[in-house]
Amino acid sequence: MRSLCYPQRAMTDQDPTSTEIPEPKQRRIRSFVLRMGRMTSGQQRALDELWPRCGLDYTPEVLNLETVFGRCAPRMIEIGFGTGEALFAYASAHPEMDCLGIEVHRPGAGHLLMQVGEHRLTNVRASCHDAVEVLTHQLAPASIDAVHIFFPDPWHKARHHKRRLIQPAFADLLARVIKPSGILRLATDWQHYAEHMRAVLDIHPSFRNLADDSGYMPRANDRPLTRFERRGHRLGHGVWDMAYERR
Numbered sequence: 001m002r003s004l005c006y007p008q009r010a011m012t013d014q015d016p017t018s019t020e021i022p023e024p025k026q027r028r029i030r031s032f033v034l035r036m037g038r039m040t041s042g043q044q045r046a047l048d049e050l051w052p053r054c055g056l057d058y059t060p061e062v063l064n065l066e067t068v069f070g071r072c073a074p075r076m077i078e079i080g081f082g083t084g085e086a087l088f089a090y091a092s093a094h095p096e097m098d099c100l101g102i103e104v105h106r107p108g109a110g111h112l113l114m115q116v117g118e119h120r121l122t123n124v125r126a127s128c129h130d131a132v133e134v135l136t137h138q139l140a141p142a143s144i145d146a147v148h149i150f151f152p153d154p155w156h157k158a159r160h161h162k163r164r165l166i167q168p169a170f171a172d173l174l175a176r177v178i179k180p181s182g183i184l185r186l187a188t189d190w191q192h193y194a195e196h197m198r199a200v201l202d203i204h205p206s207f208r209n210l211a212d213d214s215g216y217m218p219r220a221n222d223r224p225l226t227r228f229e230r231r232g233h234r235l236g237h238g239v240w241d242m243a244y245e246r247r
């Protein structure tokens with residue numbers, strides 16, 4: 001199996017003007033920074049009340065998703081769901097699908113569970129853990145029908161590009177868990193990251209780009225305009241949607 005460590009920059013490659021402390025050689029690079037964002041009382045209450053039913057604690061063991069959801073149904077996962085706007089909209093529109101959201105930011109998970117509770121959705125589960133570890137250890141091969149990754153952190157600066165989630169090693173993880181003919185959907189408001197995603201995925205042997213010659217998909221109607229995307233619009237950013245089929 002290929003190493004799950006993201007490529008590390010050689011020490012000699014270090015920008016001499018950078019004040020960053022170089023990462024020790026074997027430490028895995030994280031695609032996120034854990035923000036200490038404020039948890040509202042509603043989010044905390046939703047976590048307290050609904051986590052026992054809808055939350056998945058991390059253990060490095062393969063999950064039995066039929067047991068987790070209490071049925072056998074097609075499954076989608078959303079990675080980095082933020083406050084869960086897109087995940088909630090998708091799960092509401094697709095009661096026939098089981099939906100697992102993975103997000104490291106706990107207030108975001110609380111926000112998602114508030115909506116799940118208010119609307120009594122039974123097809124949503126949440127994990128508050130690094131998606132790299134969840135995909136590596138908790139999801140069985142070919143167990144997922146669709147993966148959504150909307151507006152992953154773009155890590156704008158060149159010296160941070162290595163922290164981007166979409167990298168060859170992560171594409172291998174996605175290829176492992178998505179079923180043949182399953183779909184990977186992505187969106188970003190940062191053109192350089194869109195091009196980076198395509199550079200990684202267009203040449204990946206397990207994925208086929210479903211777009212026309214432009215390489216990008218029209219904006220999907222079922223993807224709600226999230227707060228994050230609205231902010232991008234205000235800043236004058238474009239949005240690039242992509243979709244790949246697992247070969």
Ligand SMILES: C[S@@+](CC[C@H](N)C(=O)[O-])C[C@H]1O[C@@H](n2cnc3c(N)ncnc32)[C@H](O)[C@@H]1O
Binds near residue numbers: 082104150
């Ligand atoms: C820019 S936000 C976008 C949120 C949301 N998808 C939206 O469109 O509003 C990216 C999110 O990905 C989460 N994230 C980044 N890396 C992650 C990882 N390895 N595992 C789980 N969540 C991650 C961050 O905490 C953050 O909430």
